Amino acid sequence: MKEPLYKKILDDLKKQIFSGNxxxxxxxxxxxxxxEIYKxxxxxxxxxxxxxxxxxxxYRVRGKGSFVKEVPSPNIKKDATKTSRILFLLPFLHDLSLGNFTDGLLPVMQKHQMEVVMGTLEVFTQKQPHELMEEYDGLIYYAEDTDQYLSSLVELSLKGHPVISLDKKNYELNFPTILSDNFAGGQLATQFLMDNGHTRIAYLYNHSHLPQSVRNRYIGYLTTLHRADLTDYTAAIDVKNEDGALLRYIKEHQVTGFICENDLIAMEAMRSLKHADYTIPEDLSIIGFDNIQASSFVDPPLTTVAQDFKKIGQIAGQTLIEWIENDQMPSDIKVPVTFIKRESTKNVKQ
Structure with a gap:
């Protein structure tokens, strides 16, 4: 395995200290x-x-620099009691809709003796970029909105500080991104309904502006339908609003299947339809996205597209460590998704 670049500097300086130079x-x-010396x-x-x-x-003196503290024998081993620190930021630390990345991240960091500090994105308003760079060797954050905290992120990018983003790519910043293959997920869900005889398939979302991940799922849906010469039915409906918009849309377009932007929207749609005396999946097939814990416990259990949150966390940790140790910015990585069939969908072929 290639030796980390910082180790070359470290070893050279240790030799000079031990030799008395x-x-x-x-x-x-x-x-x-x-x-500049080591490029x-x-x-x-x-x-x-x-x-x-x-x-x-x-030892270090603020404003002056670093100085040799002692000249021990090379045979005396020092115990490094401190560990490198990584900052991991999520919009909401206990939000099931985001998934559990720490199951994959923490073992990787522990193996490399790196401490993980958890926090919310508000850290960007509480600390200046130079403070973050002083306190942490690297940073991983879940990009809830690519337009948030741009001032801090731009400065971190210009300084070359290792930062990994999750879920959404900010194309103006050169941060590597680890994200699920949302486009493929949209394709998988749409193709499944088509293979099961559905031709009037709607995409249900709950935003006036599609987040990047949801947009990519939607494009996968559109691509699959258009290749089959089927009409797309896009429904931007607030499923929590009891104004009957969802029911009117179903009747107007004779929809038989819904692909929802995520599991939460899918479960809310199922609740609304049940109140209107619809039966799932006999009257309508519904597919979610994310495979959150609750999706397998609703009635009926929700067919969904699973993101591998554990794998995303693991890859993010490995990627950040390689960047820190080798001084080479990694590339974006797409993590495959998995289609999970449960009881909320039905074959309508005659």
Missing amino acids: LPLNSQLPTEKELS VSRITSKRALSELERLDLI
Whole structure:
């Protein structure tokens, strides 16, 4: 395996300290100077100096720099009591609709002795970018809205600080993104209903503006229908509103199947339809997206497209570690989705 770039700097400085070339209280090169000498980023040179500090070989003086603390024998091993810190941000820490990324993320970080600090996106309003860079070696955040916190994110991007985004890609920022293959999910759901005899398939969403992930699912739906020369029925309906809009839409367009933007919308649609004496799936087939925990417990259990949240968390952790250690920005990664058939859909072929 290729040695992390910061290790080259770390080993060179340790040799100079142990050999006496850098004696007690002598000043080390700055992060900027090291980055120029070794042709690496500031974050890499900073990591090397941080490791020396953790080994208790140097001390830092604010505004002046880093200095040799002691010159121990090379045979004396120092115990690095501190660990690298990663910041993991979610819009809502306990929101089941987002999924559990930590099952995949935490084991990876623990294996590499990295501490994970959890927080909400409000951190971007509470701390300046330079504070985040000082306190954390890298950052992973769930992009609820790609237009949020742009000032902080742009500064982190320009400084080359390792940041991984989840779920949505901000194309103006060069952050690598780990996200589900939402387009393929839209295709899978639509093709399943078509294979089961449905020709009047509606896409049900609950936003005036489609979030990027929902938009990609919708494009997968449209692509599959149009390739089969079928008409698309797009229903932007507030399913929680009791004005009967959903029922009117079904009757007007004779819809037999719904693909919903997520499981929460699908379950709310099922509730509204049951109150109107519809039977699922005898009268209508419904498919959700996300496979949240509640989707298997509703009546009937919801057919859905599952995102692999554990895998997303695992890949995000591995990708961030590789970036930090090798000083190379990774590429975007799409994680496959899985279609899960339950009892909310029916074959209508005669």
